[in-house]
Amino acid sequence: MDVVVQLQRQLADHTASLFHEGFLNEQFNQLQQLQDESNPDFVVEVVSLFFEDSERLLNELAKALEQQAVDYKKVDAHVHQLKGSSSSIGAQRVQGVCIPFRNFCEEQNIEGCLKCLQQVKHEYSLVKNKLETLFKLEQQLIAAGGSFPTL
Amino acid sequence: YIGGVFDVESLVEKLLQQLASKQTILVNVYDTTNRSHPISMYGSNVSADGLQHVSTLNFGDPFRKHEMHCRFKQKPPWPWLAITTSIGILVIAYLVGYIFHATVNRIAKVEDDYNKMMELKKKAEAADVAKSQFLATVSHEIRTPMNGVLGMLHMLMDTDLDVTQQDYVRTAQGSGKALVSLINEVLDQAKIESGRLELDAVQFDLRAILDDVLSLFSGKSQEKGVELAVYISDRVPEMLIGDPGRFRQIITNLMGNSMKFTEKGHIFVTVHLVEEVIGSTEVETSSENTLSGFPVTDRCSSWKGFKAFSQEGSTFPLSPPSDSINLIVSVEDTGVGIPPEAQSRVFTPFMQVGPSISRIHGGTGIGLSISKCLVGLMNGEIGFVSIPKTGSTFTFTAVFTNGCSNPNEYKSHKINNQSNSASTEFQGMTALVVDPRPVRAKVSRYHIQRLGISVEVVSDLNQGWSNISSGNGAIDIVLVEQEVWDRDSHLSSLFINNFKKIDRRTPPKLFILANFISTSRTSATTSGDNTPSIIMKPLRSSMLAASLQRAMGVGSKGNARNRELPALRNLLLGRKILIIDDNNVNLKVAAGALKKYGAEVECADSGKKAVSLLKPPHCFDACFMDIQMPEMDGFEATKLIREMEKHGETSVEAYDNVSNWHVPILAMTADVIQATHEECLKCGMDGYVSKPFEAEQLYREVSRFFQSVPNGNL
Numbered sequence: 001m002d003v004v005v006q007l008q009r010q011l012a013d014h015t016a017s018l019f020h021e022g023f024l025n026e027q028f029n030q031l032q033q034l035q036d037e038s039n040p041d042f043v044v045e046v047v048s049l050f051f052e053d054s055e056r057l058l059n060e061l062a063k064a065l066e067q068q069a070v071d072y073k074k075v076d077a078h079v080h081q082l083k084g085s086s087s088s089i090g091a092q093r094v095q096g097v098c099i100p101f102r103n104f105c106e107e108q109n110i111e112g113c114l115k116c117l118q119q120v121k122h123e124y125s126l127v128k129n130k131l132e133t134l135f136k137l138e139q140q141l142i143a144a145g146g147s148f149p150t151l
Numbered sequence: 152y153i154g155g156v157f158d159v160e161s162l163v164e165k166l167l168q169q170l171a172s173k174q175t176i177l178v179n180v181y182d183t184t185n186r187s188h189p190i191s192m193y194g195s196n197v198s199a200d201g202l203q204h205v206s207t208l209n210f211g212d213p214f215r216k217h218e219m220h221c222r223f224k225q226k227p228p229w230p231w232l233a234i235t236t237s238i239g240i241l242v243i244a245y246l247v248g249y250i251f252h253a254t255v256n257r258i259a260k261v262e263d264d265y266n267k268m269m270e271l272k273k274k275a276e277a278a279d280v281a282k283s284q285f286l287a288t289v290s291h292e293i294r295t296p297m298n299g300v301l302g303m304l305h306m307l308m309d310t311d312l313d314v315t316q317q318d319y320v321r322t323a324q325g326s327g328k329a330l331v332s333l334i335n336e337v338l339d340q341a342k343i344e345s346g347r348l349e350l351d352a353v354q355f356d357l358r359a360i361l362d363d364v365l366s367l368f369s370g371k372s373q374e375k376g377v378e379l380a381v382y383i384s385d386r387v388p389e390m391l392i393g394d395p396g397r398f399r400q401i402i403t404n405l406m407g408n409s410m411k412f413t414e415k416g417h418i419f420v421t422v423h424l425v426e427e428v429i430g431s432t433e434v435e436t437s438s439e440n441t442l443s444g445f446p447v448t449d450r451c452s453s454w455k456g457f458k459a460f461s462q463e464g465s466t467f468p469l470s471p472p473s474d475s476i477n478l479i480v481s482v483e484d485t486g487v488g489i490p491p492e493a494q495s496r497v498f499t500p501f502m503q504v505g506p507s508i509s510r511i512h513g514g515t516g517i518g519l520s521i522s523k524c525l526v527g528l529m530n531g532e533i534g535f536v537s538i539p540k541t542g543s544t545f546t547f548t549a550v551f552t553n554g555c556s557n558p559n560e561y562k563s564h565k566i567n568n569q570s571n572s573a574s575t576e577f578q579g580m581t582a583l584v585v586d587p588r589p590v591r592a593k594v595s596r597y598h599i600q601r602l603g604i605s606v607e608v609v610s611d612l613n614q615g616w617s618n619i620s621s622g623n624g625a626i627d628i629v630l631v632e633q634e635v636w637d638r639d640s641h642l643s644s645l646f647i648n649n650f651k652k653i654d655r656r657t658p659p660k661l662f663i664l665a666n667f668i669s670t671s672r673t674s675a676t677t678s679g680d681n682t683p684s685i686i687m688k689p690l691r692s693s694m695l696a697a698s699l700q701r702a703m704g705v706g707s708k709g710n711a712r713n714r715e716l717p718a719l720r721n722l723l724l725g726r727k728i729l730i731i732d733d734n735n736v737n738l739k740v741a742a743g744a745l746k747k748y749g750a751e752v753e754c755a756d757s758g759k760k761a762v763s764l765l766k767p768p769h770c771f772d773a774c775f776m777d778i779q780m781p782e783m784d785g786f787e788a789t790k791l792i793r794e795m796e797k798h799g800e801t802s803v804e805a806y807d808n809v810s811n812w813h814v815p816i817l818a819m820t821a822d823v824i825q826a827t828h829e830e831c832l833k834c835g836m837d838g839y840v841s842k843p844f845e846a847e848q849l850y851r852e853v854s855r856f857f858q859s860v861p862n863g864n865l
Contacts, residue, residue, distance in 0.1 A: 034743040085736035
């Protein structure tokens with residue numbers, strides 16, 4: 001019984017900090033509400049998809065920005081994709097960095113783009129870690145026999 | 152020649168006899184041999200004046216000449232006839248000319264007037280059009296910012312606020328809502344006056360509407376200490392087809408009025424079928440038999456005047472079609488009543504009973520007149536009976552159509568509905584209600600039965616105890632009216648002690664049905680884990696279920712945000728929707744959201760695939776299309792699809808009667824700029840929603856194409 005309560009508290013604290021620090025926003029709540037008995041792993045599935053997609057995009061971005069003649073249109077398209085998917089799951093900070101990134105693309109400012117790419121990678125790895133911790137806690141909780149309340 | 156002697160006189164007379172006319176003719180014969188001295192031979196010597204006719208006479212005498220002068224004795228009189236006739240003719244001619252002239256003038260004038268009228272008519276029509284435009288504009292323009300304000304306040308409520316801030320926000324919300332409802336009322340009145348009010352015909356659940364209205368008023372009723380209760384007869388079907396919003400408006404208006412003018416006792420809303428009530432003309436109105444014990448007016452008098460119930464209406468049951476439902480709704484209160492002199496003016500717009508009413512209670516006095524019009528549009532009648540100091544009962548009838556055409560369809564629909572998910576958990580349980588007042592007990596039983604629990608009613612604690620302990624029925628829940636409990640605290644504590652002694656795995660849970668929280672209650676005699684929980688009235692199934700769940704630990708996933716869910720569900724259930732987005736994550740999230748509302752979703756990740764999937768004929772009800780996609784963006788794809796729809800009709804033989812393909816396409820866009828909106832419309836899209844989906848906006852856009860839950864497959 002105690003384990004469950006403790007895990008619940010941990011989970012609640014971790015989730016709260018994620019929101020508090022701006023890693024996640026309201027959209028993530030919406031995602032959680034879409035999960036039910038008919039769709040029990042919805043959140044995990046969507047987030048995994050996001051991870052895959054984002055990693056691919058980040059690689060593409062790195063490659064594109066290394067070229068001699070940078071194709072800013074392509075870079076912009078990738079950033080647009082990243083912005084879209086991060087906003088769909090509520091990864092607020094990632095989404096936030098995409099906006100100046102796109103501006104730099106329009107200005108064709110290579111310095112700015114590279115800096116933004118660094119930032120995006122950083123934010124992405126942060127949020128990925130946090131989300132993975134969240135899911136681990138959830139699994140532990142379920143294994144211990146409890147259930148996590150919907151926010 | 153023989154000379155003759157003539158007697159001139161007799162000769163002339165003889166001659167003249169034949170010639171004489173009416174006028175006397177004077178004849179003078181003269182011998183005019185000597186011109187200057189005529190010798191008068193015959194005739195009187197009247198002076199010759201006037202006209203005379205001179206003719207010569209020849210008597211045969213060669214030496215003498217004779218003349219005859221003839222004249223009228225009297226002057227010729229005025230030719231009266233001629234004069235009169237000519238004057239007459241003149242006058243007639245004049246009159247005719249005058250009439251003619253006047254007629255022409257009149258015609259000219261009438262034509263003038265007619266032209267003026269046509270002008271004025273055009274002006275009036277223009278004014279009418281302007282008025283409708285004004286109405287439409289005002290509706291939209293005033294409501295939009297108001298909704299914005301209310302929406303913002305709503306979102307503000309969801310953020311972190313301390314108690315003071317929450318209070319302020321709530322007050323602002325209250326004022327905002329009051330303003331919106333005021334605007335709506337005035338606009339409704341204007342709409343009704345210009346005959347533009349139309350009723351919807353959608354499916355709705357009557358019980359859910361009354362639950363909503365109840366919750367609207369429950370706070371106020373608890374504050375005032377007035378008992379609020381709703382009872383709907385079992386014979387009223389689950390779903391009806393009609394205009395739920397307007398129906399709710401009427402009931403809210405009547406209940407609001409009752410709430411304004413009632414300080415004690417109860418407000419009791421009942422819904423029955425007309426057939427149930429038409430036979431029973433005597434209703435128990437003795438004091439003890441009412442909901443709260445206060446006397447009420449005789450509700451039958453409120454519908455006595457209804458035309459539909461009069462003697463000719465006895466053929467009434469035969470005339471309406473078989474699936475039309477005639478409801479009769481009564482709102483009975485024990486308030487101050489309406490003074491007799493004001494009763495005739497009750498349904499007149501802008502009339503209030505006294506000038507101070509609007510100051511004390513607010514409101515513009517239009518509510519009842521709007522309600523009357525709405526009731527009329529629903530083919531019903533509205534009436535009331537009111538006795539000052541006793542109370543009033545307002546009753547109206549309305550005609551709806553039965554919405555449960557396919558009973559199997561709706562049983563499965565029921566299970567998905569949130570409020571009925573509780574019924575599957577409580578199904579088969581038994582409850583005991585302890586209440587001495589039959590009317591009130593009936594209400595309690597109705598609400599509990601909605602959860603699938605069977606109910607027994609007893610009138611006091613002793614009897615209740617014997618029911619529980621007799622043990623043949625496994626009673627799971629006991630609900631005791633507050634007044635019974637408070638009446639005898641000794642008996643109640645005995646009751647609780649006996650509970651503890653019940654030899655059963657799970658003793659029945661005890662609840663108290665209370666009207667308002669009285670502070671004396673909190674220092675109740677009981678303590679420990681058998682303290683009875685309190686359920687606040689007015690009873691509502693959802694709230695009842697929640698309280699029971701909490702107390703009995705029956706867990707279920709209650710969604711906090713369920714208000715939007717049923718509405719969007721009604722629109723999207725069973726619809727086939729296509730989502731196009733090149734981003735997998737977005738696709739999954741969008742699909743998940745739509746599936747939650749019950750839609751069947753198919754996904755595709757490019758504009759090209761969209762075009763091939765949406766080539767007519769297809770069975771999609773709508774499409775959500777991302778705009779920015781590589782190769783072919785949303786605008787291009789939509790343009791192609793619209794062209795296909797226009798030109799591809801020759802290949803559409805499979806689907807008869809569908810000649811105009813137009814699948815609703817909504818753009819999904821992350822940046823909602825004005826330019827994008829115009830672009831969307833230009834290429835044939837029907838609207839746009841933001842990405843990720845926002846429930847209210849989604850509802851707004853989708854409700855433009857979808858009206859209600861489809862019956863089975865397309």
